[in-house]
Amino acid sequence: AARPSVGVHDLLIVGAGFAGMYMLHRARGLGLDATVLEAGDDVGGTWYWNRYPGARCDIESFEYSYAFDEALQQEWVWTERYAPQAEILRYAQHVADRFGLRRDIRFRTRVVSAHYDAAAQRWNVGTEAGDTLQARWVVMATGCLSAARVPELPGAADFRGRQLHTGRWPHEPVSFAGQRVGVIGTGSSGIQAIPVIAREAAQLVVFQRTPGYSLPAFNRPLPREALDEVKRDYPALRKRARESMAGVAGYPVPTRSAFDVDEAERDRIYETHWRAGRTSIGRSFTDLLTDAEANRTAADFVRAKIRASVADPGLAETLLPRHAIATKRVCLDSGYYETYNRDNVRLVDLRRTPIERLTPDGIRIAGEDIALDAIVYATGYDAMTGALLAMDIRGRDGLALREAWQAGPRTQLGLMTAGFPNLFFVTGPGSPSVLSNVIVCIEQHVDWIAGLLRALRSRGAGVVEPTLEAQDAWVAHVNALAARTLYMDADSWYLGANVPGKPRVFMPYVGGVGPYRRLCDQIAADGYPGFRFSAAGAPTEL
Numbered sequence: 333a334a335r336p337s338v339g340v341h342d343l344l345i346v347g348a349g350f351a352g353m354y355m356l357h358r359a360r361g362l363g364l365d366a367t368v369l370e371a372g373d374d375v376g377g378t379w380y381w382n383r384y385p386g387a388r389c390d391i392e393s394f395e396y397s398y399a400f401d402e403a404l405q406q407e408w409v410w411t412e413r414y415a416p417q418a419e420i421l422r423y424a425q426h427v428a429d430r431f432g433l434r435r436d437i438r439f440r441t442r443v444v445s446a447h448y449d450a451a452a453q454r455w456n457v458g459t460e461a462g463d464t465l466q467a468r469w470v471v472m473a474t475g476c477l478s479a480a481r482v483p484e485l486p487g488a489a490d491f492r493g494r495q496l497h498t499g500r501w502p503h504e505p506v507s508f509a510g511q512r513v514g515v516i517g518t519g520s521s522g523i524q525a526i527p528v529i530a531r532e533a534a535q536l537v538v539f540q541r542t543p544g545y546s547l548p549a550f551n552r553p554l555p556r557e558a559l560d561e562v563k564r565d566y567p568a569l570r571k572r573a574r575e576s577m578a579g580v581a582g583y584p585v586p587t588r589s590a591f592d593v594d595e596a597e598r599d600r601i602y603e604t605h606w607r608a609g610r611t612s613i614g615r616s617f618t619d620l621l622t623d624a625e626a627n628r629t630a631a632d633f634v635r636a637k638i639r640a641s642v643a644d645p646g647l648a649e650t651l652l653p654r655h656a657i658a659t660k661r662v663c664l665d666s667g668y669y670e671t672y673n674r675d676n677v678r679l680v681d682l683r684r685t686p687i688e689r690l691t692p693d694g695i696r697i698a699g700e701d702i703a704l705d706a707i708v709y710a711t712g713y714d715a716m717t718g719a720l721l722a723m724d725i726r727g728r729d730g731l732a733l734r735e736a737w738q739a740g741p742r743t744q745l746g747l748m749t750a751g752f753p754n755l756f757f758v759t760g761p762g763s764p765s766v767l768s769n770v771i772v773c774i775e776q777h778v779d780w781i782a783g784l785l786r787a788l789r790s791r792g793a794g795v796v797e798p799t800l801e802a803q804d805a806w807v808a809h810v811n812a813l814a815a816r817t818l819y820m821d822a823d824s825w826y827l828g829a830n831v832p833g834k835p836r837v838f839m840p841y842v843g844g845v846g847p848y849r850r851l852c853d854q855i856a857a858d859g860y861p862g863f864r865f866s867a868a869g870a871p872t873e874l
C-alpha cells in the first residue's frame with residue numbers, strides 16, 4: 333500500500349495515459365509514494381483528447397491493451413476488431429477503477445516545469461496553477477503524439493467559423509450537419525475523420541499537402557467466440573508480441589527479399605497483406621525499408637489499389653503517394669478513397685494551390701475563396717519531443733533540456749538523459765515506441781524503470797544518471813540503424829520534418845521491439861553499465 337505523502341513524494345509521474353497509469357500501479361507495487369499529475373480531467377491520454385469523428389486504433393483491440401494482469405485481460409470485452417476511441421477510453425477508465433488509481437492522480441494539473449535540486453537530491457515540479465511539488469524521482473509519461481500542432485496560417489484569427497484540432501476535440505458532441513467543412517491534413521487522423529465528416533456535412537473540402545498510403549481496415553464487430561479464442565492463449569500471444577519487431581503478435585515475420593519471388597508471387601503476397609486489413613504491408617519482405625526498388629514494388633501495388641477506388645482518374649492521380657511506402661506511417665481507413673467519389677467532397681491539392689490565408693468566411697487559395705463554416709486541423713503533432721520541451725525542464729547545474737537537446741534529442745535507451753538525474757521517460761526519443769504497438773513498449777519501459785528503482789534501493793543509492801559515453805554510444809547506434817533505411821528520405825514526423833525549425837534527426841529506434849527489450853534486459857542483468865549510481869542523502873528513505 334502507498335504511504336501517505338509527507339511533502340516530498342518518492343515519485344511524481346506526469347501524465348495519466350496508459351504509460352502514467354501503469355507506472356503508478358508498478359510504483360505502488362514497490363511500496364513507493366507516487367502521485368500522477370494530469371492536465372485533463374480524466375485518465376486515457378491520447379484516447380481522452382482524440383475524440384474526433386472516426387477516431388480508432390490501427391492495432392487490433394485485443395493486442396492494443398495491457399498484458400500485465402491476467403484477470404484484467406480475461407475480463408475485458410472488446411466489441412470491434414479495431415476499437416473506437418470511446419471504447420479505448422472506457423477501457424482506460426475501467427483500469428483506473430479496477431486498480432483504484434484515481435486516488436493518486438491529480439487531474440486538471442498541467443506541469444509546466446521540473447527543476448532538479450542537486451543538493452537536496454530532489455525534483456521541484458511546477459504546475460500551471462503555481463503549485464510546486466517535490467519528488468526524488470520523476471517519470472515523464474507525457475506521450476509521443478500529444479503536443480498538437482496547429483500551423484500558423486495568416487488570417488487564422490479572422491475566421492468567423494469554428495476551428496478544431498483532431499487531438500483537442502471538444503467533449504460535447506460536434507455536429508457538422510448542413511455545414512461546409514474544411515479538413516487540413518491527410519495523415520492517420522485526417523484519413524479516419526474525412527469519411528465520417530463527409531457523411532454528415534453538407535460539403536467537405538479536403539486540403540491535402542502530401543498524400544499518404546492507406547489500406548482498408550476491414551473493421552468489423554469482434555464476435556465473442558473470436559475474442560474467447562484469443563483469450564484462451566493470451567500469454568502466448570503477448571509473448572509473441574513482446575518478442576516481435578513491431579510489438580504485434582499478428583504481424584507475419586518476413587524471411588525473403590522482394591526479389592526472391594517473381595512479380596506474380598509478389599503481388600499475391602501484397603494482396604494477402606492488403607486483405608488482412610493491417611498496416612503490415614511494409615513487412616511483406618525483408619528489404620522493403622532498405623531497398624528503393626523493392627519498396628517500389630509494394631508502393632506500386634498500393635497505388636494501383638488507390639486508382640481502382642477513385643472514379644475520376646485525375647483525382648486518383650492527386651491522391652497517389654510518391655514517397656517510399658512505410659517510411660511515413662501507413663494508415664488504415666474505412667472508405668477513405670471512396671469518399672472522393674461523393675458529390676459533396678472536393679480535394680484541394682496544396683502543392684498546386686497553397687493556402688494563402690484564412691478570411692472571415694473561409695480559406696483563400698490561389699485565385700479562389702472557399703467558403704467554410706468550420707475548419708478541422710488534422711495537422712498532427714510535435715512528435716516525441718514536443719510535450720517534453722513544452723515544459724521548462726532543468727537538470728544539474730541548471731542545464732535546460734531545451735539546450736541539451738537543441739540539435740535533437742539525446743538519450744540513453746530512450747529512457748533517461750545525461751545531466752538529468754532521476755528523470756525517466758516512457759516512450760522517449762531513442763526508443764522504438766512510435767514504430768510499434770505502443771502499449772507493449774509502455775509496459776516494457778515501465779517495468780524496466782521499476783527494476784531500476786528496485787536496484788537503487790538494493791544498492792542504497794538514491795540517484796541514478798546515464799553516463800555521457802553510454803548515451804553517445806546509444807545515439808550513434810540509433811542513427812546508424814536508421815541511416816541504413818529509406819526512413820531517412822521521407823519528410824516524416826519521425827524526423828521532425830513536420831515542424832518548421834525542428835532539427836532533422838531520426839528519433840525512433842528502428843531495431844525493433846523484441847531486440848530492444850533484450851538489450852534493455854541485458855543492461856539490467858549486467859548491473860546497469862552506462863548508468864552512474866550515487867548514495868542517497870535525501871531526506872526521505874525508500
Ligand code: NA7
Pocket residue numbers: 477483484498516517518519520521522539540541542661682710711712713825830
Ligand atoms: P500526421 O500523420 O502528422 O498528419 C498530419 C497531416 O497534416 C499530414 O498530412 C501533413 O502533411 C498535414 N499538415 C501538417 N501541417 C500542414 C500545413 N501547414 N498545411 C497543410 N497540411 C499540413 O498526424 P495525424 O494526427 O494524422 O497522425 C499522427 C499519428 O497518430 C499517426 O502517425 C498515428 O501514429 C496516430 P505533410 O505530410 O506534413 O505534408
